[in-house]
Amino acid sequence: MENLPIGNIMVGLYIFTLSAFLGYHLITRVPPLLHTPLMSLTNAISSISVVGAILVAGMKHDKFTTALGFIAVIAASINLFGGYAITERMLRMFRGRGIR
Amino acid sequence: MEVEPFMNWLNFIYFLSAVFFILGIKGMTDPRTARQGNFIAAAGMVLAVVGTLLRKEIVSYEWIIIGFIIGGTIGLLIAIFMPMTRMPERIALSHSFGGLAASLVGISEYYRHGAEMGNVKIAAIGFEVLFGSITFTGSLMAFGKLAELIPSRPITYRFQNQSNILLFFTTLFIWIYLIFNPSASHLFYAMVLLCFLVGILIVLPIGGADMPVVICLLNSYAGLAxxxxxxxxxxNILIIAGALDGGSGFILAILMSRAMNRSFGNVLFGAFGAISEELKQKQDEFYAGKIKSTTPEEVAYLLENARLVMIVPGYGLAVSQAQHVLGELAKYLKSKGVDVKFAIHPVAGRMPGHMNVLLAEAGIPYDDLLELEPSNNLFPEADVAIVVGANDVVNPLAREDKNSPIAGMPILDVDRAKTVVVIKRSLAPGFAGVPNPLFIKENTLMLFSDAKQGLQEVLNSLRGTVSRLH
Structure with a gap:
């Protein structure tokens, strides 16, 4: 694989930095009440690494990488399916006064 | 380079899912929109996954599908059956899976292209594997401590910090070396193993009460990986989602350590809560003859005649799974016209927001859950404050003794309520390992009992009294 054009990395850094700032401002506005569901949601979102796992598991390079990819798919999909489900389970319990 | 048309579409799909993720997190800023936010974020994930599955690099689907079925089943089973009291364990486990996935993807990328990689790319892979692997074993350790599979007290030995720091810098040095010598594959795999070791060793000396900070930091590492x-x-979608997750964990970690008035360094290297025999003795002297213990009946009497009752839950509530009884007690008191509010310290429990989830599960409306400041404004008006399974977060030493290990930590001023009832199994110290002068205050009554049993007895007594009157 050839070296990455430095431009791509720079764009990546821009994106990373801007998202981190955006995340910072959004998350400071989340009330402590919802900190646990927030953590389980961001955790579910970070199971986006399943994208990488899918690519590794599905490109049939050799047995070793397929095995690594397979385990990575399992690990990531535990968070993917479980993360949103448990966040929903928690959030369903939060009720305001008089709302039943 | 020619870009195939599908990749344009795919990049657009990834872009959409990034927007969905951001909107999803925005939904979490208000309890009324939170469920909607979760749904939007999940939709973003479906988009990204389906888009990826259509890529032409993917020639075989069998392992992907089997992996999805296995992982999905495990994930859903955990999500459905994990008790809310065990939420910190489940979060720690999920960070560990996240770290493992990132680390494995990194390893296989290196394995495929290792030697021909440019140094920018190898730097990124090294970073990914570094953080992924540390998160993997570190979170497993955190899980073990939370589940009490290993002792939750700090495990310390001589030169621990020095050797940990040395190990960490060795790992970092290998990473830097690899950037300039990408073909040194033995070193790469050695680095992976070292990272696993670092993850284990770095969590060993951290005590259970510091887990909120540790969980947040590991959350942040998983995101960075x-x-x-x-x-x-x-x-780009991975960069964005990871940055959001990394940022979120980092902010929560800052909030948590601020709530304990401690620095990250102190949390990570301070071995906070290592307890000594000598301390126990001192404590016995401290309490000797000054404790007033009470009975469920007396507590019931106090509650019946109160206008405002404030309840302070702590980790002990989760341990004895007393949230439902507490919910019933609150409901009963409210039905008798007593106002009931809950005062929640940011680090009560083992992760941020732990208590809120438990109380929500017990059917308590979130308007009755107060944060630190509003709680402290209200305590002077409270007739009774009940402390259930909390200790350090209500210790007035934090305000009064500048030399105490918890000096300066923001606490809930329960001692300003007219009467304080502390439900606690014994006088065992909290994690800070200091005696709590609250227990010997004039207006404090101790109800020595398991949280669930004690609350149940108070509730029975309340119901009993009323039925006798009628």
Missing amino acids: ASATGFVLEN
């Missing part, structure tokens, strides 16, 4: 994966695969 995912973000690095994005740099490796040149995939």
Whole structure:
């Protein structure tokens, strides 16, 4: 694989930095009440690494990488399916006064 | 370079899912929109996954599908059956899976292209594997401590910090060396193993009460690892999602350590809560003859005649799974016209927001859950404050003794209520290992009992009294 054009990395850094700032401002506005569901949601979102796992598991390079990819798919999909489900389970319990 | 038309579409799909993720997190800023936010974020994930599955690099689906079925089943089973009291364990486990996935993707990328990689790319892979692997074993350790599979007290030995720091810098040095010598594959795999070791060793000396900070930091690492994966695969959605997760964990970690008035360094290297025999003796002297213990009946009497009752839950509530009884007690008191509010310290429990989830599960409306400041404004008006399974977060030493290990930590001023009832199994110290002068205050009554049993007896007594009157 050839070296990455430095431009791509720079764009990546821009994106990373801007998202981190955006995340910072959004998350400071989340009330402590919802900190646990927030953590389980961001955790579910970070199971986006399943994208990488899918690519590794599905490109049939050799047995070793397929095995690594397979385990990575399992690990990531535990968070993917479980993360949103448990966040929903928690959030369903939060009720305001008089709302039943 | 010619870009095939599908990749344009795919990049657009990834872009959409990034927007969905951001909107999803925005939904979490208000309890009324939170469920909607979760749904939007999940939709974003479906988009990204389906888009990826259509890529032409993927020639075989069998392992992907089997992996999805296995992982999905495990994930859903955990999500459905994990008790809310065990939420910190489940979060720690999920960070560990996240770290493992990122680390494995990194390893296989290196395995495929290792030697021919440019140094920018190898730097990204190294970063991904570094954070992914540390998160993997570190979170497993945190899980073990939370589940009490290993002692939750700090495990310390001589030169622990020095050797940990040395180990960490060795790992870092290998990473830097690899950037300039990408073909040194033995070193790469050695680095992976070292990272696993670092993850284990770094969590060993951290006590259970510091887990909120540790969980947040590991959350942040898992996010950074995912973000690095994005740099490796040149995939922006991974960079964005990882940055959001990394940022979120980091902010929560700051909030948590601020709530304990401690620095990250102190949390990570301070071995806080290592307890000595000598201390226990001192404590016995401290309490000797000054404790007033009470009975469930007396507590019931106090509650019946109160206008405002404030309840302070702590980790002990989760341990004895007393949230439902507490919910019933609150409901009963309210039905008798007593106002009931809950005062929640940011680090009560073992992760941020732990108590809120438990009380929500017990059917308590979130308007009755107060944060630190409003709680402290209200305590002077409270007739009774009940402390259930909390200790350090209500210790007035934090305000009064500048030399105490918890000096300066913001606490809930329960001692300002007219009467304080502390439900606690014994006089065992909290994690800070200091005696609590609250227990010997004039207006404090101790109800020595398991949280669930004690609350149940108070509730029975309340119901009993009323039925006698009628």
